[in-house]
Amino acid sequence: MRYSFRLTAIWEAFRVATASLRANKLRTALTLIGIVVGVTAVIAVVTIIKGLDQTVAQTFSSQGSTVFSISKNPQIIKSREEFIKANRRKDVTHEDAEAIARLCPACWRVGIAANAVETVKYADQKAENVRIRGVDPTTMFDIDGVTIDVGRIWSDTEGASGRDICVIGADMLKNLFSDAPSDRAVGQEIRIDGRPYLVLGVLEPLGSIFGFSRDNVVYIPYSTYQKAYGGRRSLVVFIQVPDAGQLEIAEDQVRTIMRNRRGHATDEDEGFALETQDVFLNLYGSATSNIYLVTIGVAAVSLLVGGIVVMNIMLVSVTERTKEIGIRKAVGARRKDILTQFLIEAVGVTAIGGAIGVGTGFGLAYVISALIGFPLLISVTSAVLGVACSSIVGIASGMWPAWRAAKLDPIEALRAE
Amino acid sequence: MSDATLTLTPPEHAENEIKPRLEIDGHDPSMLISMRNIWKTYQMGTESVHALHGVSFDIPRGEYIAIIGPSGSGKSTLMNLIGCLDTPTQGEYWLNGKNVSEMDDDELARIRNQEVGFVFQTFNLLARATALHNVELPLIYGGVGASQRHEMAKKALNAVDLADRITHKPNELSGGQRQRVAIARALVNHPSILLADEPTGALDSHTSMEIMDLFERLHSEGNTIIVVTHEHDIADRAHRVISIRDGQIEKDERIK
Numbered sequence: 134m135r136y137s138f139r140l141t142a143i144w145e146a147f148r149v150a151t152a153s154l155r156a157n158k159l160r161t162a163l164t165l166i167g168i169v170v171g172v173t174a175v176i177a178v179v180t181i182i183k184g185l186d187q188t189v190a191q192t193f194s195s196q197g198s199t200v201f202s203i204s205k206n207p208q209i210i211k212s213r214e215e216f217i218k219a220n221r222r223k224d225v226t227h228e229d230a231e232a233i234a235r236l237c238p239a240c241w242r243v244g245i246a247a248n249a250v251e252t253v254k255y256a257d258q259k260a261e262n263v264r265i266r267g268v269d270p271t272t273m274f275d276i277d278g279v280t281i282d283v284g285r286i287w288s289d290t291e292g293a294s295g296r297d298i299c300v301i302g303a304d305m306l307k308n309l310f311s312d313a314p315s316d317r318a319v320g321q322e323i324r325i326d327g328r329p330y331l332v333l334g335v336l337e338p339l340g341s342i343f344g345f346s347r348d349n350v351v352y353i354p355y356s357t358y359q360k361a362y363g364g365r366r367s368l369v370v371f372i373q374v375p376d377a378g379q380l381e382i383a384e385d386q387v388r389t390i391m392r393n394r395r396g397h398a399t400d401e402d403e404g405f406a407l408e409t410q411d412v413f414l415n416l417y418g419s420a421t422s423n424i425y426l427v428t429i430g431v432a433a434v435s436l437l438v439g440g441i442v443v444m445n446i447m448l449v450s451v452t453e454r455t456k457e458i459g460i461r462k463a464v465g466a467r468r469k470d471i472l473t474q475f476l477i478e479a480v481g482v483t484a485i486g487g488a489i490g491v492g493t494g495f496g497l498a499y500v501i502s503a504l505i506g507f508p509l510l511i512s513v514t515s516a517v518l519g520v521a522c523s524s525i526v527g528i529a530s531g532m533w534p535a536w537r538a539a540k541l542d543p544i545e546a547l548r549a550e
Numbered sequence: 551m552s553d554a555t556l557t558l559t560p561p562e563h564a565e566n567e568i569k570p571r572l573e574i575d576g577h578d579p580s581m582l583i584s585m586r587n588i589w590k591t592y593q594m595g596t597e598s599v600h601a602l603h604g605v606s607f608d609i610p611r612g613e614y615i616a617i618i619g620p621s622g623s624g625k626s627t628l629m630n631l632i633g634c635l636d637t638p639t640q641g642e643y644w645l646n647g648k649n650v651s652e653m654d655d656d657e658l659a660r661i662r663n664q665e666v667g668f669v670f671q672t673f674n675l676l677a678r679a680t681a682l683h684n685v686e687l688p689l690i691y692g693g694v695g696a697s698q699r700h701e702m703a704k705k706a707l708n709a710v711d712l713a714d715r716i717t718h719k720p721n722e723l724s725g726g727q728r729q730r731v732a733i734a735r736a737l738v739n740h741p742s743i744l745l746a747d748e749p750t751g752a753l754d755s756h757t758s759m760e761i762m763d764l765f766e767r768l769h770s771e772g773n774t775i776i777v778v779t780h781e782h783d784i785a786d787r788a789h790r791v792i793s794i795r796d797g798q799i800e801k802d803e804r805i806k
Contacts, residue, residue: 145690460674465663465691467656543635
């Protein structure tokens with residue numbers, strides 16, 4: 134008896150609540166907005182970042198954490214002080230690279246690379262902002278984790294000769310050769326900054342990260358790079374170890390070699406930057422955690438505002454239905470029956486808002502992931518969390534209006550119009 | 551309140567006058583309703599207003615009784631007390647063997663659900679619900695399961711000749727039909743008392759007579775009926791009339 138008593142009353146509360154929400158569609162819709170925005174923000178950001186996480190993990194693990202670099206300027210400069218400090222350093226030179234290759238037993242592959250950004254042309258086709266990467270020796274291809282698709286890499290003698298030869302990234306095919314088969318590009322002559330280069334080979338595509346293509350690149354021998362862009366720019370030395378376990382040993386050895394060569398290392402600065410991919414991962418991690426924080430802030434504010442709107446609407450609803458409450462009380466509804474009815478109504482609104490928010494959030498994430506190009510990972514946990522959060526907002530904001538309704542005096546309530 | 555001093559001295563002693571029996575512990579357990587020295591006081595700012603002072607009466611099961619009085623006499627207050635919508639400031643009210651004068655909100659809700667069937671002047675039906683659902687309402691809060699509920703509600707609507715109107719909403723029904731839905735709702739839970747507050751106040755004279763005929767029939771079927779009214783021709787249909795004036799019982803007499 135007791136059990137069924139509660140069940141029938143709760144079912145009635147549910148019935149009344151849904152009928153009331155249906156009867157006031159516009160009001161319900163307006164009530165939902167704040168909740169929808171909040172949940173959408175959370176779902177979209179969580180989904181996008183999860184997708185990015187996967188992309189980043191895949192990208193960096195393709196090279197593995199077996200590579201580190203020595204350079205004058207760190208690849209990520211976090212402060213002005215760091216920038217000034219780095220600019221006072223001596224350039225990293227070809228000799229540094231040779232010394233490392235010679236003196237570091239734990240180092241497996243050592244290569245140098247320098248980058249420029251140029252416009253590349255073929256016939257009347259043009260590709261802009263292409264990364265021109267001068268590398269030496271050809272093991273730099275392995276260190277970079279790129280492989281040849283069609284054609285070949287230059288030989289060591291070709292590389293040392295300073296001839297105008299190149300290996301192009303997959304984007305060049307698309308942008309210069311109108312997506313022609315790779316072998317059509319091999320043997321052609323492209324122009325970089327007006328200088329003609331013979332295409333020896335085409336690289337396999339790597340895809341893009343954060344919307345930036347990793348295939349928008351032309352590799353040329355370092356000797357050629359020096360002729361075209363001068364040798365005064367500082368180099369980056371890349372060192373690869375056979376497996377991640379030896380990374381620390383190699384880093385220590387290289388650090389010792391470089392300190393000896395720099396000589397003037399001070400307490401504040403050792404005169405060079407030694408970086409692994411962890412730098413990127415750390416930067417990425419702190420960036421995404423900031424995004425998470427901002428999103429949680431946005432979501433919290435919109436859920437708060439949404440909650441206040443719900444509370445306001447619920448107070449209106451209670452006032453409007455004072456007579457109804459009186460009738461229900463007259464025929465035997467207890468306080469908790471009325472309380473339940475209005476709580477279910479409030480939670481109903483916010484849960485619907487949460488569900489819509491989950492939908493639009495995934496929708497938004499889908500659109501963005503399609504635009505930038507990363508996988509869409511639909512997380513059930515975040516969907517459940519979204520609906521749960523909004524339901525909690527519903528309980529919190531519905532409690533007071535529902536309590537006001539529940540403790541209405543039946544005589545007064547019946548007198549209302 | 552067994553030692554309550556009662557000042558029940560009406561202006562003239564009619565031979566059919568009814569006096570409450572006081573001998574058994576302040577109330578009469580044989581009675582369905584037993585009110586003893588009921589006071590209801592409202593605080594209006596710094597002033598105390600006595601809506602009822604020292605009202606006592608008994609109502610046996612199966613009686614058809616009218617409570618009559620001009621507006622402001624305290625009859626609405628008395629009706630609210632009888633219907634367990636309110637509790638007295640002082641005094642004891644026994645309904646069907648239960649002392650309801652000191653119950654809390656939820657206990658009163660339970661009593662209203664089980665013991666009292668209300669019929670209001672303005673019907674007080676749920677506008678968006680069908681006749682059937684309106685009649686089911688007390689059963690819902692009484693915890694009656696869906697199938698049994700439908701059956702009971704249909705039977706109650708049948709008893710007021712509305713079997714063909716169960717899916718109609720109040721705005722699709724005439725005033726008389728609405729009041730009959732309300733009566734069906736009042737009766738559906740088989741309450742101890744049917745408490746009607748100006749039940750014909752919003753109806754034309756022809757429909758009023760229909761409703762009063764229905765009350766008469768329900769009384770003959772054994773229901774206890776209390777009608778609160780200010781109209782003498784409505785009160786005259788009852789078998790006993792309690793007249794209220796200035797918060798006190800002016801007259802309590804059997805007329806049939």
